[in-house]
Amino acid sequence: MSITAPNLQAASPRPRVGIVGAGQLARMTAQAAIDLGIDLVTLASSPADPAIAACADHVVGPPSSLAALIELAGRVDVVTFDHEHVPSGLARSLVNRGSVVRPGPAALELVQDKLVARADLAAAQFPVPAFAPLDGDPVAGVSAFAADHGWPVVAKARGGGYDGRGVALIAGPADAAFLADVPPGSWYVEAHVPFVRELAVVLARRPSGEVATYPLVETVQQDGICVELLMPAPVDRAVAGRATSLAVALANGVDAVGIVAVELFLLENGGLVVNELAVRPHNSGHGTIEGTVTSQFENHLRAVLDWPLGSTDLMAPAVAMANVLGDPAGGDPMRRLPRALTVPGAHVHLYGKSFAPGRKLGHVTVTGADMAEARAAAQRCTAILTGSTIG
């Protein structure tokens, strides 16, 4: 007679991931966490933040509070981010206390100061726009820079910008006047790049260096805000290959862990110039939820837990995404949701945020065989949600 001991051990502890920030990125990360049996714990600025209802647990406190970060880190196996607004010194302090922080403080530092990022990338031979600090009189500095590089130029805040904030296109000296009022040294200037398209590479990277790259996307911007994504980007394979190689090299160079998004300018001659860099799930990757086998949110979790990365293959030949930006004429898109759901094939994602003009309140993804059709459907659904279409 053979006796087999029953293997009824206690349930394994579920992995716990802490995420600093409780906006839509944390909210979508929470959805992915549910499928993988991961408990996501968020550090929220306010009990009304969008991610809280979707997360297993939360801490309320500012991301600049070491005490709040220590509280979060104490509840989880690894700490990650839905935004870059954690002072890198605090992230380093968590690491020094034995917490696992992914991406690490060095990668955070790089994305927190765009001037440092420009300088570091230029030093490493990555193609970036010509740039200069504005250490003295910023208005004079802009004119001096333009004398060398031509008008227009672009002034950027070194830190804290998003969705078109902290970026100014400057056509001539008069447009630079506002810089007299910004804190000294807080902005810098760079050449305006005459791009033909804006592209983005989204990839996931594990601590071991394993990388999974998503199909290249074209981002369509209005007033500095991304309004649409087209995946795959309508560019030839050579361009896509070079863009992807550049992004992988960049992610390796900064030893990023998790999702990395690299925004690029495509020049008329086929050249590529690095625009922005993010080391977290990114708006450029929202089309991956329905559009690829493994979403950027799931792959971010897998990467920060050092688990095998999932397939980034397309689920359909064409994936179009449109952002739902608050429209003063339309107000809260929730009111129009039932009508928006009549658009065939539209995947609506609303973020549970309160309405404000220009605020990203959601996005719509449509997959299909034909990009023009998918794009038109995503635009139509978004127009209904924002109230910019009467119907």
Next chain:
Amino acid sequence: MSITAPNLQAASPRPRVGIVGAGQLARMTAQAAIDLGIDLVTLASSPADPAIAACADHVVGPPSSLAALIELAGRVDVVTFDHEHVPSGLARSLVNRGSVVRPGPAALELVQDKLVARADLAAAQFPVPAFAPLDGDPVAGVSAFAADHGWPVVAKARGGGYDGRGVALIAGPADAAFLADVPPGSWYVEAHVPFVRELAVVLARRPSGEVATYPLVETVQQDGICVELLMPAPVDRAVAGRATSLAVALANGVDAVGIVAVELFLLENGGLVVNELAVRPHNSGHGTIEGTVTSQFENHLRAVLDWPLGSTDLMAPAVAMANVLGDPAGGDPMRRLPRALTVPGAHVHLYGKSFAPGRKLGHVTVTGADMAEARAAAQRCTAILTGSTIG
């Protein structure tokens, strides 16, 4: 000068849906609710139930408690279910108090008593197995029934069965002995149907009667438990058409609202016989999460809110799903998750439930161009999770 009044009304109240039960169905419904900006509130039996972490809010109490149901109904716009274990009288009481309950008490009643369902469907000319109540001596009743219909027969509990419980295949009189110990009148007997395949139709139905049907699925069962789904089912179009028409007629007949799942036996001669009926999201529909444009969970929410239903089109030619059933040899599948994630294209869904042998702890879906490949990948991933493969 024209003045436009800003349209900055307060945020619309988010729709609130109450769901009785906090198991994996409520958990996956919660994921869908997040995208639609819906607050899902669950009535959980225990604070450890799988759905709680994913829901916006919860009430703890038994589904048989009118006080708990009233508490839930008071917090939401509509009440729905992730199981059938709410006494229909209590559902009727909620309706009488002015709550919106979808599906309604009549549909709940039908699925709560399989004998009543058999009788009602037979009366309405739906094809069902021959059946008989066991009102007197149940052991003698089974033998008398078998004398007319032949052995084997199937004995079923009228209420409360799931995952193979409450169903017994009876090859001869000796197998019926256990019925001497069941409460009088609580089981019934039916003919064993010599099926060639088991099929399921999943559909969503709005209060208005609008219906969206999913592609027909084949369910593969072992010991009365569904272990795999194949979508679309490998049957000819005529069979799929008849199965779908039958399910739509049945859903209309019981005035169901939300997801309806109709399990069918396919006979060698192409005939169809109704096996089981559910009026809630169902295991047979789990492949819709990645496999169709709109998941059964999203369409359940849309239907109970009387919103337009979403497309049920396939995202790929072949969708295979395998259930993760607790294996005594393997224990908690969470321990093997990282290894399971190496299977290309596998979408793993773990339910956050504690391990028990035979318990449904999750499922794996793979989409692709080829059913045999998709099925093999789903089986491989599931085998790793359950520990039934050494590797």
